[in-house]
Amino acid sequence: MRARPLPTPTPRLSFWLAAAVGLLAPAAQAQGELSEQDYFDTLPVVLTVSRLAQPIRETPGAVTVIDRKTIEALQVRDMAELLRLVPGYFVSGYNGANPIAVYHAPLDEFGIRNLLLIDGRPAYSSYYFGGTSRGLMSVDPQEVERVEVLRGANSAAYGANAMFGVINIVTRHTADTLGGSASVRVGAGGVRDGRVSLGLGDQDLSYRLSALRRSDDGLRGLFDNRQLNQLRLRVDASPDTSNEVEIDAGLSALRAGDGYAGDVGNPARTLQWRDWHVHGVWRRQLSDTEQLKLSLSATRESLRDRYDYEPVPGIVVDFSGVGRRLDAELQHQRSLSPELRLVWGVGLRYEAAQSRPLYYRDDALSFRESRLFGNLEWRPAPAWTVNGGLFLGHHSWTGGFATPRLMVNHQLGDDHTLRAGINRSLRTPSLFELAGDVRYDLGGETVGRTFAATGQVQPERMLSHELGYFGNLRALRMTVDVRVFRERMDGYIRSTNYRLPTPLLYTGSVVTDYSNTPGPKLSGLEYQWRWAPSPQTEVWLGQAFTRVHWPNASVGMPPQRSTTLALFQQWPNRLKLGLLLTERRAMSWLGVGLMPAPLRQADLHLSYPMRVGGTQVRAALTVRHLNGAQPLFESRFASPMSRRQVYASLDAEF
Numbered sequence: 217m218r219a220r221p222l223p224t225p226t227p228r229l230s231f232w233l234a235a236a237v238g239l240l241a242p243a244a245q246a247q248g249e250l251s252e253q254d255y256f257d258t259l260p261v262v263l264t265v266s267r268l269a270q271p272i273r274e275t276p277g278a279v280t281v282i283d284r285k286t287i288e289a290l291q292v293r294d295m296a297e298l299l300r301l302v303p304g305y306f307v308s309g310y311n312g313a314n315p316i317a318v319y320h321a322p323l324d325e326f327g328i329r330n331l332l333l334i335d336g337r338p339a340y341s342s343y344y345f346g347g348t349s350r351g352l353m354s355v356d357p358q359e360v361e362r363v364e365v366l367r368g369a370n371s372a373a374y375g376a377n378a379m380f381g382v383i384n385i386v387t388r389h390t391a392d393t394l395g396g397s398a399s400v401r402v403g404a405g406g407v408r409d410g411r412v413s414l415g416l417g418d419q420d421l422s423y424r425l426s427a428l429r430r431s432d433d434g435l436r437g438l439f440d441n442r443q444l445n446q447l448r449l450r451v452d453a454s455p456d457t458s459n460e461v462e463i464d465a466g467l468s469a470l471r472a473g474d475g476y477a478g479d480v481g482n483p484a485r486t487l488q489w490r491d492w493h494v495h496g497v498w499r500r501q502l503s504d505t506e507q508l509k510l511s512l513s514a515t516r517e518s519l520r521d522r523y524d525y526e527p528v529p530g531i532v533v534d535f536s537g538v539g540r541r542l543d544a545e546l547q548h549q550r551s552l553s554p555e556l557r558l559v560w561g562v563g564l565r566y567e568a569a570q571s572r573p574l575y576y577r578d579d580a581l582s583f584r585e586s587r588l589f590g591n592l593e594w595r596p597a598p599a600w601t602v603n604g605g606l607f608l609g610h611h612s613w614t615g616g617f618a619t620p621r622l623m624v625n626h627q628l629g630d631d632h633t634l635r636a637g638i639n640r641s642l643r644t645p646s647l648f649e650l651a652g653d654v655r656y657d658l659g660g661e662t663v664g665r666t667f668a669a670t671g672q673v674q675p676e677r678m679l680s681h682e683l684g685y686f687g688n689l690r691a692l693r694m695t696v697d698v699r700v701f702r703e704r705m706d707g708y709i710r711s712t713n714y715r716l717p718t719p720l721l722y723t724g725s726v727v728t729d730y731s732n733t734p735g736p737k738l739s740g741l742e743y744q745w746r747w748a749p750s751p752q753t754e755v756w757l758g759q760a761f762t763r764v765h766w767p768n769a770s771v772g773m774p775p776q777r778s779t780t781l782a783l784f785q786q787w788p789n790r791l792k793l794g795l796l797l798t799e800r801r802a803m804s805w806l807g808v809g810l811m812p813a814p815l816r817q818a819d820l821h822l823s824y825p826m827r828v829g830g831t832q833v834r835a836a837l838t839v840r841h842l843n844g845a846q847p848l849f850e851s852r853f854a855s856p857m858s859r860r861q862v863y864a865s866l867d868a869e870f
Contacts, residue, residue, distance in 0.1 A: 276623030289794035303758035312434030313472035325807030343539030371641035372605035372621030403863020406433030476853035505551035537571025560590035635684035705735030775801035809851035
């Protein structure tokens with residue numbers, strides 16, 4: 217079958233772009249001619265792609281960097297909303313209490329094929345399917361310094377789960393947040409947020425202790441109200457010029473509505489989720505070109521989610537349980553010569569899940585993973601950069617694996633770079649996909665069984681080919697990043713049924729297992745254009761055009777086109793504007809439902825900084841879904857709608 221041509225930008229996009237240019241033209245003219253410094257402003261340096269610090273034009277992949285200035289301009293309540301700025305990312309969730317962002321193809325409602333890192337710490341769930349929703353929710357946007365998002369596979373650097381992309385959230389150094397701060401946010405839709413923070417110390421030793429509460433009523437038409445409470449401590453120490461220590465510890469507690477009215481198998485109810493983590497990092501600078509880094513982390517999460525199954529008195533449906541993760545990693549990087557840099561490391565990970573309802577056993581199920589990884593950056597000539605990466609891992613259930621990458625960058629002068637490369641990535645099965653065993657007992661006998669995993673499932677694997685271009689048009693104050701890709705997934709994990717030898721009273725003989733099946737082929741083009749006509753003005757435009765072909769049947773289909781336009785403006789009277797517009801074509805999202813109508817969302821944020829005595833104060837007004845509430849998805853039991861939310865906030869630093 218011949219591939220259809222990729223669609224072109226719509227008239228609606230042209231209208232928004234023309235409107236943005238019209239708003240910005242006076243500001244650009246007011247700035248006069250460009251200075252020499254404007255031509256030599258440095259590009260962002262990122263760490264996420266190869267684990268080496270690299271200018272964004274030299275990275276072996278397409279990266280979107282969202283800096284502190286942009287985060288402040290949009291004042292999002294959840295980190296998932298911020299990822300609307302990234303081409304190819306889709307933000308949704310099966311309800312408003314579990315916002316999620318996925319890249320490329322919406323193959324599940326948990327975001328399990330994106331690796332989420334918070335200051336380098338893995339933040340996906342160990343308990344059930346490996347979802348990233350609550351990990352994203354646990355991050356306070358006000359404490360984030362920047363977000364680096366690699367658009368594309370990166371198992372060569374991080375191993376399993378980095379199949380579709382890596383989201384690395386970097387939080388602020390405590391030396392940058394000394395003093396006290398407080399904020400409050402109230403508005404429609406039950407928005408009631410509050411936060412306090414205290415920072416003490418100096419450049420050698422500093423602390424930050426923060427607490428927040430976030431609550432709202434969720435979407436219209438669903439029982440998904442939530443209340444999130446968090447407490448977090450971070451310590452940064454520099455005992456001498458060669459050593460740095462970073463310690464981060466946090467607690468999160470969530471009460472959230474879940475389920476659907478009228479669905480006896482998944483009724484409306486309130487669940488409780490708790491999480492704590494401790495993460496420590498030690499860096500030792502051995503020389504100007506050599507560094508050691510040791511990272512240790514421990515995470516524990518627990519879920520309480522149970523309800524009575526109304527059709528059968530005495531049957532209790534229970535998803536409660538506990539997940540744990542221990543992770544240790546030692547990394548070494550050095551320059552072998554002016555043309556050659558190397559980073560390599562070893563690591564160990566232990567993950568466990570304990571839940572009699574999900575695994576029909578009282579002890580914990582666990583797996584261990586060991587890893588050896590490396591990336592070599594070679595410059596054979598001034599205009600050429602070659603990155604070769606390899607990740608070798610061993611999973612105690614599924615065995616060994618290798619995920620290589622080879623990427624070549626060619627610079628057409630100082631400001632234009634071409635990329636080409638190939639890499640392999642994979643996702644290892646979750647413990648539930650390997651050993652899920654859900655039974656229902658009544659009077660001491662098993663009367664039902666819905667899941668009975670046989671443990672035969674193997675990792676999903678994907679082969680990716682990529683071409684890219686990065687341009688820094690300094691005279692116009694523009695950057696352009698284009699990515700063209702073709703990817704093929706093998707061994708896609710999906711649920712399958714088989715029959716038990718003896719039927720059970722209420723569920724019969726059919727139970728669900730997980731197995732590997734032929735996967736999809738994905739192809740597409742995406743780009744991100746950024747323009748700063750003046751220091752007070754910036755425009756972002758991103759689009760993604762994606763095609764997915766399933767060998768058998770459609771499972772999750774992304775929109776054929778998605779568009780994001782963002783405008784950031786500061787006027788001479790200090791008033792700041794953040795405007796975020798997104799448009800997404802019809803799509804289907806596995807586990808969420810059909811999204812048959814195009815989704816268009818406009819969010820507006822206005823803020824005004826001022827000084828009251830010795831206190832810096834910022835008053836802000838936010839309108840989400842400025843263009844009105846819209847249907848989000850259709851499923852068997854619900855057709856929820858977004859809410860037009862208007863809320864005001866007040867932040868003070870003292």
